[in-house]
Amino acid sequence: MAATSTRDLGTGLFVLLGFAALAFLLTQTTDLDEYRGDSGYRVVARFQDIAGLKVRAPVTMAGVNIGRVEKIEFDGDRLDALVTLRIENRYDRIPDDSDAAVLTAGLLGSKYIGIGPGGSDTYLADSSEIQLTQSAIVLEKLVSKFLFSQAENTGGGQADP
Amino acid sequence: MDNLIEIKNLHFKRADRPIFAGLDLDIPRGKVTAIMGPSGTGKTTLLRMITGQLRAGQGSVRIADGDGMTDIGTLDRDAIYRLRRRMGMLFQNSALLTDLDVFENVAFPLREITDLPDRLIRPIVLMKLEAVGLRGAAGLMPSELSGGMGRRVAMARALVMDPELLLYDEPFSGLDPISLGVILRLIRETNDVLGLTSIVVSHDVEEIARLADYCYVIAEGRAIAHGPPAELARSESDLVRQFMAGAADGPVPFHYPAGDFARDLAGD
Amino acid sequence: MVQPGSIVGGLLGFLGKLGASVYFLGEILRQSGIGIARPRLVVEQIHNAGVLSLVIIMTSGLFVGMVLGLQGVDALSRLRQEDILGASVALVLLKELGPVVTALLFAGRAGTALASEIGLMRATDQLSAMEVMAIDPVRRIVAPRFLGGAISLPLLTGVFNVVGILGAWFIGVYVLGVDNGAFWSQMQEYVDPEDIWEGIFKSAAFGVAASLIAVFEGYNAVPTAEGVGLATTRTVVTTSIVILMLDYVITAALL
Ligand SMILES: Nc1ncnc2c1ncn2[C@@H]1O[C@H](COP(=O)(O)OP(=O)(O)OP(=O)(O)O)[C@@H](O)[C@H]1O
Ligand SMILES: [Mg+2]
Numbered sequence: 116m117a118a119t120s121t122r123d124l125g126t127g128l129f130v131l132l133g134f135a136a137l138a139f140l141l142t143q144t145t146d147l148d149e150y151r152g153d154s155g156y157r158v159v160a161r162f163q164d165i166a167g168l169k170v171r172a173p174v175t176m177a178g179v180n181i182g183r184v185e186k187i188e189f190d191g192d193r194l195d196a197l198v199t200l201r202i203e204n205r206y207d208r209i210p211d212d213s214d215a216a217v218l219t220a221g222l223l224g225s226k227y228i229g230i231g232p233g234g235s236d237t238y239l240a241d242s243s244e245i246q247l248t249q250s251a252i253v254l255e256k257l258v259s260k261f262l263f264s265q266a267e268n269t270g271g272g273q274a275d276p
Numbered sequence: 277m278d279n280l281i282e283i284k285n286l287h288f289k290r291a292d293r294p295i296f297a298g299l300d301l302d303i304p305r306g307k308v309t310a311i312m313g314p315s316g317t318g319k320t321t322l323l324r325m326i327t328g329q330l331r332a333g334q335g336s337v338r339i340a341d342g343d344g345m346t347d348i349g350t351l352d353r354d355a356i357y358r359l360r361r362r363m364g365m366l367f368q369n370s371a372l373l374t375d376l377d378v379f380e381n382v383a384f385p386l387r388e389i390t391d392l393p394d395r396l397i398r399p400i401v402l403m404k405l406e407a408v409g410l411r412g413a414a415g416l417m418p419s420e421l422s423g424g425m426g427r428r429v430a431m432a433r434a435l436v437m438d439p440e441l442l443l444y445d446e447p448f449s450g451l452d453p454i455s456l457g458v459i460l461r462l463i464r465e466t467n468d469v470l471g472l473t474s475i476v477v478s479h480d481v482e483e484i485a486r487l488a489d490y491c492y493v494i495a496e497g498r499a500i501a502h503g504p505p506a507e508l509a510r511s512e513s514d515l516v517r518q519f520m521a522g523a524a525d526g527p528v529p530f531h532y533p534a535g536d537f538a539r540d541l542a543g544d
Numbered sequence: 545m546v547q548p549g550s551i552v553g554g555l556l557g558f559l560g561k562l563g564a565s566v567y568f569l570g571e572i573l574r575q576s577g578i579g580i581a582r583p584r585l586v587v588e589q590i591h592n593a594g595v596l597s598l599v600i601i602m603t604s605g606l607f608v609g610m611v612l613g614l615q616g617v618d619a620l621s622r623l624r625q626e627d628i629l630g631a632s633v634a635l636v637l638l639k640e641l642g643p644v645v646t647a648l649l650f651a652g653r654a655g656t657a658l659a660s661e662i663g664l665m666r667a668t669d670q671l672s673a674m675e676v677m678a679i680d681p682v683r684r685i686v687a688p689r690f691l692g693g694a695i696s697l698p699l700l701t702g703v704f705n706v707v708g709i710l711g712a713w714f715i716g717v718y719v720l721g722v723d724n725g726a727f728w729s730q731m732q733e734y735v736d737p738e739d740i741w742e743g744i745f746k747s748a749a750f751g752v753a754a755s756l757i758a759v760f761e762g763y764n765a766v767p768t769a770e771g772v773g774l775a776t777t778r779t780v781v782t783t784s785i786v787i788l789m790l791d792y793v794i795t796a797a798l799l
Contacts, residue, residue, distance in 0.1 A: 136705065
């Protein structure tokens with residue numbers, strides 16, 4: 116009988132351990148609060164080019180994380196990218212003439228959205244649109260532009276001794 | 277005659293090889309009936325048909341049920357399970373549950389099928405173990421038993437639900453003379469004292485002659501002879517004489533059916 | 545000699561076995577009320593399948609995690625991205641390695657034990673004896689073992705994942721100097737609850753598959769010593785292949 120109860124105890128502990136492991140995974144490896152679907156309000160912004168921006172990329176202001184990219188769609192009529200941002204509720208006093216830019220963390224790092232403050236007295240609210248946007252700086256375009264202007268410069272120099 | 281089981285014109289095949297081809301056989305109530313026959317004739321198969329584990333291809337296996345006879349082949353799963361509660365069976369190799377000790381093996385059907393509390397199960401189990409002379413072995417595991425002891429434990433287990441029909445598959449094989457005597461006595465006594473019907477499958481002619489009330493010899497898919505053992509011993513039939521005398525070859529061939537030997541050797 | 549017919553025959557054999565095991569699963573599920581009527585039987589099997597596998601699962605999880613720590617730091621340092629070590633290890637373990645490796649270890653430890661136990665009961669007529677005693681072996685023997693296995697595997701997978709993450713954390717943070725705060729915060733940043741649910745869903749599916757294959761092979765073993773050995777080998781081989789195939793199918797369906 117003693118053997119049986121030790122076994123029961125062991126099995127009970129095992130089941131407990133298994134659920135504790137799941138609890139650990141759900142609380143320690145992921146941020147449930149931040150993820151919880153509906154908290155925060157949504158604003159949209161249109162960009163000519165979002166380059167490698169991904170859903171769930173951070174939205175920052177003054178370098179501080181204030182929300183996330185929730186949805187990225189291509190607008191077939193206006194031929195631009197329509198990006199939905201979810202911003203945490205406590206940041207409810209962002210001037211509605213603020214601008215949004217697709218930025219890059221480091222030289223080759225992942226893309227995120229940075230919001231630069233405007234000066235208006237009215238604030239962004241749910242489903243308002245950020246009018247002022249700046250698209251991603253695409254390195255290839257930058258490089259080709261640079262090379263092109265270099266070639267023009269040197270070409271001009273040779274033609275005029 | 278009052279029969280517990282009646283088998284009529286039974287046909288059964290295994291992988292296209294006929295095992296039974298028109299077997300007729302009756303088991304009289306309250307008697308010890310022996311079923312004899314050479315190895316591989318389908319004796320174990322026949323027991324499995326009586327317990328409803330295999331179904332007849334043709335013909336019927338009927339068992340007395342209330343006033344009439346029920347064809348086992350037509351029963352659904354639940355009815356077969358109900359029917360089996362009236363039966364106990366001793367397997368060729370006692371088939372004890374290896375992870376339970378002797379006591380729990382015997383108690384197993386009671387615990388599984390009835391709601392009896394421990395304080396009732398205990399005396400029943402000890403009584404059955406006492407009947408087979410193994411009450412002292414209640415705490416042993418099956419691996420600690422000899423073949424003969426294991427068979428007696430299996431017998432106690434088969435008896436524990438008070439069945440009306442007991443089936444024994446080769447209860448004598450591999451036993452020393454003393455254990456053999458014990459088993460013979462047990463089969464006879466339980467049959468007579470508890471008023472059971474017993475079917476004993478064996479090919480041990482001598483033991484059957486001492487034990488059985490009635491005897492069937494099956495070969496080639498049919499019952500080739502039946503009667504009280506003493507009568508069979510005087511039989512005129514070559515087949516029966518071969519079997520009763522234990523001759524290697526005769527009408528019952530020593531060989532399993534095969535093609536031409538020379539051609540087989542040549543590799544065709 | 546490989547004949548064209550043998551491929552067709554093999555395929556038909558496989559399909560036949562698949563059908564038979566699905567049918568068997570139906571029968572097991574029909575009889576699994578025993579788990580409620582007599583929970584002790586299932587508890588016993590959770591002990592056999594789960595508790596007895598715990599040591600091998602934790603040891604393997606620890607070393608898999610530590611290796612991921614070493615390799616992760618080596619690879620990520622080339623991109624100057626050591627900070628996302630926690631996130632990478634957690635995603636790899638939660639979504640793929642955890643469920644798959646645990647299921648493969650489970651097949652080797654618990655699956656073989658199940659198959660040989662039931663196969664031996666078949667070979668020694670214990671299952672037939674139960675049938676004759678009017679006790680359904682699928683209900684009394686197979687269903688509790690199936691349930692015990694299917695319940696144990698997701699729990700074991702959770703333990704494997706936690707131990708693995710801690711192993712990577714130990715190597716990354718204490719041995720190789722990755723920042724402790726970055727390890728956890730980047731993990732929380734990038735791991736979604738969906739990733740965890742995906743892993744749990746996979747391990748639940750693997751638990752059903754691995755347990756079903758083990759009890760199926762054991763129950764249908766050829767009743768000889770050789771047959772039981774063959775059933776055990778088949779359990780490991782079939783489970784491994786099925787787990788990897790199933791993993792692909794589930795991943796493709798979920799992504
Ligand atoms: N599962 C099976 N599949 C195919 N054939 C089988 C199977 N089981 C038994 N057989 C065949 O059925 C025949 C009868 O077998 P059975 O076990 O009933 O013989 P038996 O009379 O009990 O023999 P023994 O005296 O040796 O126990 C044998 O020839 C055997 O080859
Ligand atoms: Mg036999």
